[in-house]
Amino acid sequence: MGVWSFLRQFMYTKFVIVLDDDVDARNWEDVIWAITTRMDPARDTVMVENTPIDYLDFASPTAGWGPRWGSTPPTSGPARPPRVGRADRHGPGSQGTGRGALGRVRHRYRATRGALGQGARRLRLRFDTRAG
Amino acid sequence: MKYHDLRDFIAALEARGELKRVSVEVDPYLEITEICDRTLRAGGPALLFENVKGSRMPVLGNLFGTPQRVAFGMGEESVEALREVGKLLAFLKEPDPPKGLRDAWDKLPIFKQVMSMGPKTRRSAPCQEVVLEGDAVDLDQLPIQHCWPGDVAPLVTWALVVTKGPHKTRQNLGIYRQQKLGRNRLIMRWLSHRGGALDFKEWQAAHPGEPFPVAVALGADPATILGAVTPVPDTLSEYAFAGLLRGSRTELVKCGHADLEVPASSEIVLEGYIYPDDMAPEGPYGDHTGYYNEVEQFPVFTVERLTHRRDPIYHSTYTGRPPDEPAILGLALNEVFVPILRKQFPEIVDFYLPPEGCSYRMAVVTMKKQYPGHAKRV
Numbered sequence: 272m273g274v275w276s277f278l279r280q281f282m283y284t285k286f287v288i289v290l291d292d293d294v295d296a297r298n299w300e301d302v303i304w305a306i307t308t309r310m311d312p313a314r315d316t317v318m319v320e321n322t323p324i325d326y327l328d329f330a331s332p333t334a335g336w337g338p339r340w341g342s343t344p345p346t347s348g349p350a351r352p353p354r355v356g357r358a359d360r361h362g363p364g365s366q367g368t369g370r371g372a373l374g375r376v377r378h379r380y381r382a383t384r385g386a387l388g389q390g391a392r393r394l395r396l397r398f399d400t401r402a403g
Numbered sequence: 404m405k406y407h408d409l410r411d412f413i414a415a416l417e418a419r420g421e422l423k424r425v426s427v428e429v430d431p432y433l434e435i436t437e438i439c440d441r442t443l444r445a446g447g448p449a450l451l452f453e454n455v456k457g458s459r460m461p462v463l464g465n466l467f468g469t470p471q472r473v474a475f476g477m478g479e480e481s482v483e484a485l486r487e488v489g490k491l492l493a494f495l496k497e498p499d500p501p502k503g504l505r506d507a508w509d510k511l512p513i514f515k516q517v518m519s520m521g522p523k524t525r526r527s528a529p530c531q532e533v534v535l536e537g538d539a540v541d542l543d544q545l546p547i548q549h550c551w552p553g554d555v556a557p558l559v560t561w562a563l564v565v566t567k568g569p570h571k572t573r574q575n576l577g578i579y580r581q582q583k584l585g586r587n588r589l590i591m592r593w594l595s596h597r598g599g600a601l602d603f604k605e606w607q608a609a610h611p612g613e614p615f616p617v618a619v620a621l622g623a624d625p626a627t628i629l630g631a632v633t634p635v636p637d638t639l640s641e642y643a644f645a646g647l648l649r650g651s652r653t654e655l656v657k658c659g660h661a662d663l664e665v666p667a668s669s670e671i672v673l674e675g676y677i678y679p680d681d682m683a684p685e686g687p688y689g690d691h692t693g694y695y696n697e698v699e700q701f702p703v704f705t706v707e708r709l710t711h712r713r714d715p716i717y718h719s720t721y722t723g724r725p726p727d728e729p730a731i732l733g734l735a736l737n738e739v740f741v742p743i744l745r746k747q748f749p750e751i752v753d754f755y756l757p758p759e760g761c762s763y764r765m766a767v768v769t770m771k772k773q774y775p776g777h778a779k780r781v
């Protein structure tokens with residue numbers, strides 16, 4: 272919640288993925304691997320509704336408002352299996368403590384068809400990047 | 404290395420092989436976008452198009468097309484060094500109370516630096532070497548880029564828009580794209596939460612029926628440009644922040660029409676008003692998400708005076724599916740954010756806004772989790 276409220280520009284961040292510090296946040300291969308091996312979507316997701324939404328977001332059903340969906344971190348989830356073939360700072364020793372935290376995904380999600388009902392207006396034109 | 408104006412920066416980049424001149428004729432209709440897009444994706448240099456169809460002015464494109472060039476523009480040598488800029492901003496956002504006398508003494512230089520970095524106003528300036536007023540104002544003389552095939556009209560893209568709210572002394576600087584409507588009319592497309600839009604709204608409430616003065620600078624020194632895209636604390640003006648980056652005060656000059664100031668070294672300055680109830684449908688334009696926006700109403704900026712340096716350079720960009728130039732700026736600014744976030748949440752190890760996610764729609768955070776439920780707080 273802090274990241275969302277801290278800086279004005281992060282108000283429009285519709286997914287926040289929180290991972291352990293042994294994951295390289297800048298490496299998709301690492302991130303996707305951690306999400307798929309450490310996270311339970313039903314349990315680890317927090318969804319926040321009716322937050323301000325990006326005016327430019329084509330996925331929002333209404334202009335200006337949209338729900339946000341996220342995920343709770345497992346506080347007592349099953350132990351994370353040890354990483355294969357890589358140094359793991361948490362080490363197998365941390366497995367039983369429940370601290371082998373799974374990631375969390377938050378995701379602002381479409382929900383209520385809003386009162387404005389402007390969804391139909393949203394164009395979805397792909398760019399033709401080959402100009403001319 | 405600190406740069407006094409855009410030309411200094413161009414010369415320094417050229418000396419490092421980070422800028423290439425293009426002397427063959429290029430068309431601002433689609434061609435410049437295509438060339439810049441390919442160059443950016445290849446990690447290539449900034450481009451100075453010297454022979455642009457339909458205009459006598461050269462076009463500067465892909466200026467901040469690599470994070471490295473953004474770092475140069477901020478006066479740093481490497482992308483990693485941008486964290487120092489973030490530390491400074493984190494401090495300015497929330498100065499720690501000094502822990503005793505000794506600490507207060509240590510912090511003094513930062514405060515002194517900040518206090519001494521207010522902009523200074525000059526009486527005459529290079530950006531006013533040539534002054535065109537009234538009927539002499541002709542936006543057709545500028546090589547305004549028409550970026551994508553589905554765009555409705557040429558678009559001014561790297562415009563530094565200067566506004567001031569009726570109850571404020573601080574001038575706001577933001578980059579808002581402008582659709583060309585005619586010889587002296589542009590549509591000011593500031594999203595409703597932007598500083599410029601808020602100043603305008605306050606003006607309308609305080610001075611109903613009166614025109615709202617606006618100034619637009621095209622092509623300024625890199626610290627000023629980057630100051631305008633960095634979210635600086637509201638207590639600090641973008642001009643003062645640019646002074647901190649540059650290590651010398653930002654030099655400004657008064658506009659002819661209002662109590663607004665523009666960077667003295669700007670290449671081109673547009674001065675004018677938004678008249679009451681002058682609105683027009685804007686777009687469609689391709690934007691940074693990779694889609695065309697729908698048409699929306701925005702206020703019209705009427706240009707009454709155009710001033711420029713001798714032999715002005717027109718600074719331009721385009722927005723498109725990432726990576727585009729704003730996405731690269733986002734990547735570099737990411738390094739500035741990390742220290743700011745870590746100051747608030749020390750458990751955060753890294754923070755990353757992938758450019759593929761339009762630079763702000765997805766955040767990946769890694770943290771040291773210290774207790775159950777900790778991640779929720781972050």
Ligand SMILES: Cc1cc2nc3c(=O)[nH]c(=O)nc-3n(C[C@H](O)[C@H](O)[C@H](O)COP(=O)(O)O)c2cc1C
Nearest residue numbers: 576577578579580592593594597598599631632729
């Ligand atoms: C090349 C470029 C183009 C931009 N175009 C727009 C735009 O058309 N409308 C807008 O509201 N913001 C646009 N932005 C974003 C704002 O300029 C940016 O968020 C700035 O920090 C806003 O300043 P403010 O908070 O003082 O309004 C653009 C940014 C860049 C770098």
